[in-house]
Amino acid sequence: MTARRLVIATRASRLALWQAEHVQARLLALYPDAQVELLKLSTRGDEILDRSLSKVGGKGLFIKELEYALLDGRADLAVHSLKDVPVDMEAPFELSTVLARADCRDAFVSNDFSSLSDLPSGAVIGTSSLRREAQLKSRFPHLQIQPLRGNLDTRLGKLDSGQYAAIILAAAGLERLGLASRIRARMTTEDSLPAAGQGALGIEILQTRSDLRELLAPLSCPETTVCTLAERAVSRALGGSCQVPLAAYAKLEGTQLNVHALVATPDGKTIYRAALKGPAAEAEQIGLQIAQDLMGQGASQILASLSDKS
Numbered sequence: 001m002t003a004r005r006l007v008i009a010t011r012a013s014r015l016a017l018w019q020a021e022h023v024q025a026r027l028l029a030l031y032p033d034a035q036v037e038l039l040k041l042s043t044r045g046d047e048i049l050d051r052s053l054s055k056v057g058g059k060g061l062f063i064k065e066l067e068y069a070l071l072d073g074r075a076d077l078a079v080h081s082l083k084d085v086p087v088d089m090e091a092p093f094e095l096s097t098v099l100a101r102a103d104c105r106d107a108f109v110s111n112d113f114s115s116l117s118d119l120p121s122g123a124v125i126g127t128s129s130l131r132r133e134a135q136l137k138s139r140f141p142h143l144q145i146q147p148l149r150g151n152l153d154t155r156l157g158k159l160d161s162g163q164y165a166a167i168i169l170a171a172a173g174l175e176r177l178g179l180a181s182r183i184r185a186r187m188t189t190e191d192s193l194p195a196a197g198q199g200a201l202g203i204e205i206l207q208t209r210s211d212l213r214e215l216l217a218p219l220s221c222p223e224t225t226v227c228t229l230a231e232r233a234v235s236r237a238l239g240g241s242c243q244v245p246l247a248a249y250a251k252l253e254g255t256q257l258n259v260h261a262l263v264a265t266p267d268g269k270t271i272y273r274a275a276l277k278g279p280a281a282e283a284e285q286i287g288l289q290i291a292q293d294l295m296g297q298g299a300s301q302i303l304a305s306l307s308d309k310s
């Protein structure tokens with residue numbers, strides 16, 4: 001590899017910067033002669049902190065500005081939390097690389113309680129994720145859910161100011177920011193099935209950049225790639241967005257992929273679950289079959305009623 005310059009587009013939040021710097025460090029370790037720089041951008045998703053994201057247009061909000069930078073050549077690659085990358089990425093963009101996953105579980109964070117089962121009736125839990133809300137309401141119907149927006153530091157600040165008895169956050173984000181000590185309990189995937197791609201990082205490039213595809217290949221984690229292929233296939237087949245309480249989680253067991261998914265009503269009163277094991281080589285097919293299973297159970301009505309409202 002000859003010396004060259006690479007620019008990484010990133011959001012400017014502390015978590016996004018950690019992720020971009022992680023990719024920067026991995027690239028520099030591989031290509032010590034390269035010059036790897038960060039281009040920090042503000043996205044609409046970062047600017048809209050007062051309204052529920054599900055009402056203002058969903059996940060793409062966090063990545064558009066980064067894609068403009070790829071298009072006009074200001075940046076070569078964009079680093080994202082895979083969870084925030086729309087499942088229907090289209091030409092000229094490509095999800096070229098999925099890196100090794102950190103803990104994909106949701107974390108229970110509280111100053112006063114050590115787990116969800118310790119919370120008294122009526123206690124207020126902060127989360128703006130419909131997926132977390134539906135699963136919480138189903139498992140702990142005596143708790144109250146209140147919206148919680150903002151970056152990780154903002155959300156922790158709101159917990160500390162006493163507005164919530166507890167909040168639910170992705171364990172991976174807290175770990176990356178050195179905040180793992182705030183985690184009181186990691187929720188089992190039975191109690192809170194994660195979002196497709198949770199805990200993994202994805203790199204986006206222009207499809208025309210086969211030079212980059214090769215250069216980034218050593219960063220790819222084959223296990224995480226295959227798991228998230230299945231998870232994102234479930235989400236894609238269900239027209240997944242953050243307007244829908246939808247979870248998908250895959251685990252690699254030898255050569256077999258074990259995939260679990262659910263679709264719920266936001267009140268948690270109905271939860272359709274599906275699971276399927278199959279050869280890892282058929283990851284996307286397994287995801288598709290799970291989505292069909294969920295649709296057959298009744299998920300299609302939930303999806304239709306939620307899209308009517310938006």
Ligand SMILES: NCc1[nH]cc(CCC(=O)O)c1CC(=O)O
Nearest residue numbers: 081083169170172173198199200
């Ligand atoms: N929805 C925002 C978001 N996107 C990625 C993470 C954390 C890191 C990850 O899951 O990869 C978070 C925060 C959270 O859900 O608590």
